[in-house]
Amino acid sequence: MVNKRTVINVISGKGGTGKTLLTAVIAEMLGNEGARVLVVDLDIFVRGLTALLYFHKNESLVVTEKHEIPVSSFFKYKGSLPSHSYPGKKSNSSTTPSAHRKVSISRYRSFDVLPSVAYVNQLLDFRDMMPCSLEEASRIISSLLENIPNHYDFIFLDSRAGYDELIAASHEISDFSICVEEDDDISMITTDNLIEQLRSDNKSKNLFRLKNKVRSDKQTFSPVSNGITFLGSIPFDTDVLNSFGTKGFWADINKSIYYEAVKNVWNTLSKKMSLGIVLQEQRISPLGSGKFEKKLSLLSINKRILFLYGSFISGFCLLYFIFRNETLYVNGFNPDIGILLISLSGLLLSVFSIFLNNRR
Numbered sequence: 001m002v003n004k005r006t007v008i009n010v011i012s013g014k015g016g017t018g019k020t021l022l023t024a025v026i027a028e029m030l031g032n033e034g035a036r037v038l039v040v041d042l043d044i045f046v047r048g049l050t051a052l053l054y055f056h057k058n059e060s061l062v063v064t065e066k067h068e069i070p071v072s073s074f075f076k077y078k079g080s081l082p083s084h085s086y087p088g089k090k091s092n093s094s095t096t097p098s099a100h101r102k103v104s105i106s107r108y109r110s111f112d113v114l115p116s117v118a119y120v121n122q123l124l125d126f127r128d129m130m131p132c133s134l135e136e137a138s139r140i141i142s143s144l145l146e147n148i149p150n151h152y153d154f155i156f157l158d159s160r161a162g163y164d165e166l167i168a169a170s171h172e173i174s175d176f177s178i179c180v181e182e183d184d185d186i187s188m189i190t191t192d193n194l195i196e197q198l199r200s201d202n203k204s205k206n207l208f209r210l211k212n213k214v215r216s217d218k219q220t221f222s223p224v225s226n227g228i229t230f231l232g233s234i235p236f237d238t239d240v241l242n243s244f245g246t247k248g249f250w251a252d253i254n255k256s257i258y259y260e261a262v263k264n265v266w267n268t269l270s271k272k273m274s275l276g277i278v279l280q281e282q283r284i285s286p287l288g289s290g291k292f293e294k295k296l297s298l299l300s301i302n303k304r305i306l307f308l309y310g311s312f313i314s315g316f317c318l319l320y321f322i323f324r325n326e327t328l329y330v331n332g333f334n335p336d337i338g339i340l341l342i343s344l345s346g347l348l349l350s351v352f353s354i355f356l357n358n359r360r
């Protein structure tokens with residue numbers, strides 16, 4: 001099992017690449033294996049992870065207990081926290097700064113979450129929050145980590161996109177960073193820039209990258225490029241996109257191809273960094289073919305129906321041609337031509353649904 005606490009920083013060159021979802025899913029997988037996992041929502045303005053917690057707590061706007069400290073307080077007080085930093089409460093100068101300090105930690109399924117704010121809709125003043133130097137950013141992240149109980153096996157930092165003092169500091173303080181990118185040119189360029197920047201800050205720190213929302217079968221990366229290891233690729237999964245944040249999300253996620261791909265990514269990372277947990281690959285495609293299922297998962301529900309309907313019609317007509325005994329004439333008319341046309345229209349329907357999807 002795990003023998004020391006590992007801090008993993010999840011970053012990206014541009015926003016929306018899937019960091020929060022990936023972090024939550026890996027945390028849940030590890031939590032289910034018995035590891036003690038904490039995810040810290042460092043993306044204090046977007047706060048995707050805190051929003052998950054908000055839904056988990058039956059849409060309660062207040063996500064922390066009184067006197068507990070969310071991530072944004074570390075930013076506001078630049079890492080030197082007053083005793084009470086709960087919004088609306090004045091700090092009590094007669095107590096020592098660390099006397100009542102308790103970082104806000106909530107249980108979310110099989111792992112813990114340190115939310116970014118006390119209220120999910122709390123407004124933050126950007127000028128108050130963002131560190132103005134690398135030293136200040138390092139002080140904030142270090143103070144945050146020092147105040148976290150030390151029984152965790154894994155701490156994930158769900159970071160914001162791009163590069164700034166905060167990303168430089170969280171990369172420096174973590175054991176390693178994982179850069180999540182999408183499978184397009186813009187994402188690739190922003191990732192290359194981010195990686196170059198981080199490597200010029202510190203050459204020896206481990207850095208990994210992975211592709212998410214991949215829409216093609218072709219592997220568009222080499223396992224190691226420029227000294228950076230690719231952990232693999234995760235397919236675009238329409239079901240995941242549609243259900244993220246809904247109540248049914250966790251019930252079905254472990255049956256998805258997304259989940260299986262994330263498992264593979266984790267296993268590659270775990271072997272590389274000797275993290276002590278290797279997850280079992282056990283999923284069998286319900287459609288009998290993982291490849292076919294991956295293709296189907298790219299299609300939206302409407303296009304899936306169109307595709308399956310078209311395939312069914314053309315398949316049915318094909319069977320008619322294979323198993324018919326003799327040509328029947330109905331009022332002197334040969335129905336074969338009609339059935340052939342129906343079959344062709346079914347085929348066109350299926351091809352059309354895929355074509356519509358690829359045009360996006």
Ligand SMILES: Nc1ncnc2c1ncn2[C@@H]1O[C@H](COP(=O)(O)OP(=O)(O)O)[C@@H](O)[C@H]1O
Pocket residue numbers: 012015016017018019020021022048212213214234235236237238240241242244258
């Ligand atoms: N592999 C995937 N297939 C489909 N949708 C995905 C995938 N990964 C992430 N998403 C979706 O992308 C959106 C952004 O994900 P999120 O984790 O919030 O990104 P980030 O934290 O990088 O901003 C979410 O709606 C999420 O459901």
Ligand SMILES: [Mg+2]
Pocket residue numbers: 019020021043046048049158
């Ligand atoms: Mg996020």
